[in-house]
Amino acid sequence: MSNPTFWLLARASGVTAYALLTLTVLAGLILKSGPFGRRLRAASVADTHRFLSSLALGAVAVHGLVLVLDSTVKLGLGALLVPGLSPYRPVAVAFGVAAAEAAALVAVSFPLRKLIGHRTWRRLHWVAYAIFAAATVHGLAAGTDTSRLLVLYLGAVFAVVAAAAWRWLTRTPKGETHVQTRDRPLAV
């Protein structure tokens, strides 16, 4: 039997990347909807969101690299970059490749905000939902230990759906503004 080290590393880094991606999305949703009010400083949540996204991308990079080094699935560099070229579960892996590339695009857009415009940058962030969905499909369909990790996937989907629903329910409708008392700022 071949050395399973890289395969185990690939599984571990994949699961870690998925968990970090979930936390990144949750931090972004918390930043936008502020469910904890002033108990959480927005600046801290924003820093956490950025830090988690960097960690998630790092875990994704390790995941891809060790899969190329591993001999179990024989994944070439081309299959790592082009969705559908993987000989191993091509559709499931394609979801992962597309999710990783889209995540890299969203991350790269942050320092390029001035160039692409802040509105485009914020619109690009909507892709995060598709990235999370594609990563979930990838994890469920490509992983060899899905049944043992089902709780992780179900918990992640529930948390993101709940946080997104909270954001949608608490949004300020267009054209509506806050009306508050005079003894404190109308809006902060």
Place this chain on the structure above:
Amino acid sequence: MFKLVIDRSLCSGFGACVDAASESIALDQSGLAVALVRETGDPAVLRAASDCPMGAISVEELEAA
């Protein structure tokens, strides 16, 4: 009238405020929000404040003269 105050130390340059109140707020060269007016009658600044995820914008209603 509304008094507009932007705490630039909190601003992260999301730019949602500019979409809401482009006549009162802009992003400067460093990508941070800057108030174009200190006082305005435009209620859009309320929307700008509520859209800011960083809580960097505060709007205060001024006493009528």
